[in-house]
Amino acid sequence: GGILLGPSVLGRSKAMASIIFPARSETIIETFTMFGVMLFLFCLGVKMDPATMLRPGRKAVVIGSSMLLFSLVVLLVLATVLQNHVTMGSSLKKALPYVAGVQALTGFPVISSLLIELRIHNTDLGRLAISSSMVCDVIGIALAAIGTGIGDSGGRAAASGLSIASAVALLLIVVYVFKPLILRMIRDTQPGKTIDDATLMYVVVLVLLTGLAGESVGQHYLGPLFLGLIVPDGPPLGTAIESRLELFTSSLLYPAFVSVSGLRTDLFQIRYESLSILSAMFGISVLVKLGVVVSAALFSKIPFREAFVLGLILNVKGIIELVLYNVWRNGRVLTTELFSLCVISTILVTGIATPLVKALFDPSRQFISAKRSSIQHSKPNSELRIVVCVDSHDSIPTILNLLEVSHASEESPIAIMAMVLVELIGRTTTMLVCHGDRVIDSSSITSGHIINAFRNYEHHREGRVTVETFTAISDFDTMHVDICQVALDERASIVIVPFHKQWAVDGQVGKVNRHVQIMNLHVLEQAPCSVGILIDRGIVRGTLPILTSESTFHVAVLFIGGPDDAESLAYGSRMAKHENAIVTVIRFLLFGSENTKDRRIDTELIYEYRHINMGNDRFVYVEEVVRDGAALASFVGKMVDGYDLILIGRQHQASPIFMGLEQWSECPELGILPDMLASPDFESTASVLVIQQQRVGGTLLAGHAVQSAIYPRDQAFAPTTGPRDEAGRSSWSISIDKRGRT
Incomplete structure (x- = not known):
């Protein structure tokens, strides 16, 4: 802009130059820009x-x-x-x-x-x-x-x-x-x-x-x-300099200096x-x-x-x-000709x-992987590697309960990479700090008490849980790069990120951070493994630590079909091994769709997981037949309060089972049904983990095969499909116990 106004274009006309920048204003403009440069530096x-x-x-x-x-x-x-x-x-x-x-x-x-x-x-x-x-x-x-x-x-x-x-x-x-x-x-x-x-x-x-x-x-x-x-x-x-001086300097004084440099340029x-x-x-x-x-x-x-x-x-x-060019021009080291060339x-x-x-x-290119990194496709009894992202100490109790119910054992330990997300304020240099075994003073840094909470958990689960702590200091628009990089370097199976809404004690939404929402969308798009978005309502329910209490932790897995629900089912199956957890898999079936290919694939998948949990009283399977979205919402609304945690896949194929729910979707990072569970109008105190299975090469994984020991087929375990409901009822349910009895 300065070049256009200067002697190279408009300023060549003396009349125009005297109108735009009269000679008496030159000293004022130069002083103003010098002040701008000092503040900028x-x-x-x-x-x-x-x-x-x-x-x-x-x-x-x-x-x-x-x-x-x-x-x-x-x-x-x-x-x-x-x-x-x-x-x-x-x-x-x-x-x-x-x-x-x-x-x-x-x-x-x-x-x-x-x-x-x-x-x-x-x-x-x-x-x-x-x-x-x-x-x-x-x-x-x-x-x-x-x-x-x-x-x-x-x-x-x-x-x-x-x-x-x-x-x-x-x-x-x-x-x-x-x-x-x-x-x-x-x-x-x-x-x-x-x-x-x-x-x-x-x-x-x-x-x-x-x-x-x-x-x-x-x-x-x-x-x-x-x-x-x-x-x-x-x-x-x-922070005050960043919020009050930075905008004034970068939006007014710095452009003014650049414009003056253009005004001095004569081509x-x-x-x-x-x-x-x-x-x-x-x-x-x-x-x-x-x-x-x-x-x-x-x-x-x-x-x-x-x-x-x-x-x-x-x-x-x-x-x-x-x-430097302006300083040298003022000092007559550079002539107008040489200054213009520079x-x-x-x-x-x-x-x-x-x-x-x-x-x-393109930084996202490095995260594209052809190798499967998900819970479902992990080898039997392999180490579960989880990246947990924390932006508030309020979510620590819920996160620790989630990690505890994930069932770390000597045969299948858990490696936790805990990332404290700190917004970059007052610095341009982003940092990803790996704390290692250093002692963290809780009073010295904001993330100190969060890191120490994870280390205390590691101490209680010594030999079964290993914790590595990080602090990512960046702006939330690019925080996903650090998260995906840690997940890639640490070969994680799942990344768990916070939901952008935080609940207050009265059950209403207390805080909304749109920057976290944007971060989550980027993580979902670029993560080299599965992703879970944790909707934390622990403060509403009053979370009790599973580690130190004898109370039972109830988990519901809502299964409709598809790779994301398959990942939720795999995670729920692992949780069912915890002695204080009861996992209920609730499968929703569309009325009249018994013979579809996708339904048969999902039936095979559930059959395999029921075989894996044979003899486990803590793994319960229930089927619910529904006609439309209204029946689905009605049933979910009645059952959720009986659970501490709900696992559900993020995306599902278009189906009449969601009819009437699409228009209520507000959060694109969640999907239709999870969005309903996250709504403030949905009266529930259960926390929700919305899971997306890893996308390989930007697409869904093909097939739902379970990387576990497959037992011989037993027809007694085949789920029962009920007859068509001629009475016009919206839904009905079948509960099947571990021996196949209805």
Whole structure:
């Protein structure tokens, strides 16, 4: 937009230029944009994680340092060769080393913004790109501070040392003077309260003071960045900056700065001599950085495709380069012609690299699996591997009961991967933390008491249950990537995620989180295993722990047919082995559909599971014949209160059995009947686990075969199909005991 309004298009008309941007407004606009850059860099510093900068991984160090140092050496040598062997103007000869130096840089804010825009910032590749750019920035800022000091002093050793010492002094003042002030502001804020406007204004004043101090020692805009780095993330201050300053800065001040850069761009001043020399410089810099990154990534055992994409990402230009170009233009290092060429190169490189990254890298592709990972298709007596996602400590009792009733035994233990989901606020660096055996202080982090609850459960079930704990810190729009990655790495059979509605004690919906709903839809679409959505009503019923009580836990499996119900049946069959659980399988049959192929397949499946549970009094099978959706809803409404947990498949084939229920569906992630069970109008205190069986290659698994010992057929176990109901009754039921008696 700035280029269109500037001298390249509309601004070529002096009359139009005087109307849009009169000469007297230039100082005001420039001051406004300088303030915007300071606030932007401060907010950027708040989002950066100093721990990541100080303790980067080996791959990030190798890629980031080699990219910067090798590119810098090659480009500075190229600049020297061009200066000595190519005829050029004095202004271009003077500017060439500066342009070469900035091409070697890779700005963390630029990379972070790109990855967030493409929604890949919490993938392994995205985290590596951010860490590598941070390493590059740390080295680059140090070299830039030294270079600026030497440049401003005219190369005199004493003056250069004084300038560098001033930059170090600025950093020390920020750490030992301003940081205590900020920490005191945080301490003065009452627990649970937000930062007031007066305190936030004091912070803005500190930003201006550090900006002034940075300018006075020749380190342009470095002070606000340092100040942002020492601000603690999260509430109360980090959250307040994110919610109040970030929107104002990113939506108004940052675009204003970019627009002013466009206003200063004049394409008509570009000459062929400068165009050819700088184009060669820009092109070679892209190729050199791409080659160095790909080589370093391959050395770090990264596949070529991902290495190439990483090279494209780290070539992207943005705000950092524009800031330097504007500083050099104001300092007369760059003429309007050279400034225009640099701005255009930034636009072109980013405009070409971004769609290429989007086309070449799809994070969901890695989760597509041709291998079956579901409860139904697990081997007999194999370890059940479950990923459990928790976003609130209120759901812990229900989750622990679900895990306990899953029946961990010495023959078939359970491996639990507990993921605490924490929304990313006040930081741009997403994190997936594996806690291992470290002691977690419940008062130090929000997720501490949740993690300790799972560890206590592991201690009570020692030898039968193993627990591995994670904390995923990300925004909910991309949280599914972490969940699916853990499920893939840990070879999970099922992922259990929370429902986006939380119930209050009075039975009404107390809290709704639409971000969790979006996350669940993504998990259902991309998960490499089966998925369960847990609708937790434990707070309504008053959950008693199965582990420490002798009470019976009643589970209902609602079976209509299809792969998702088959997975629910497999899970319920496992639960029936628990000594304190009674599992009732309720099969709904459509009146008059005895001879359909799908019904025969489902009958075979149920027959096999009844054989597996032969002699088990805790496994009960019931059939219910219904005519339509009204009869189905009526029966379900009458029976659900007798159960603590209901298992049901997510999706079913279109059938008259759902007639009249489709229009009431509100939650697409649940399916028709589960949606009814999750409705606030449905009077029930039972928790519900809505299960989707793994999709292999994006489709349902073929067939319903059970990976268990199959016993010889006994006709006494064949379910009985009743005659047609000529009396016009909507439904009737048949109960069959373990010996086949009705």
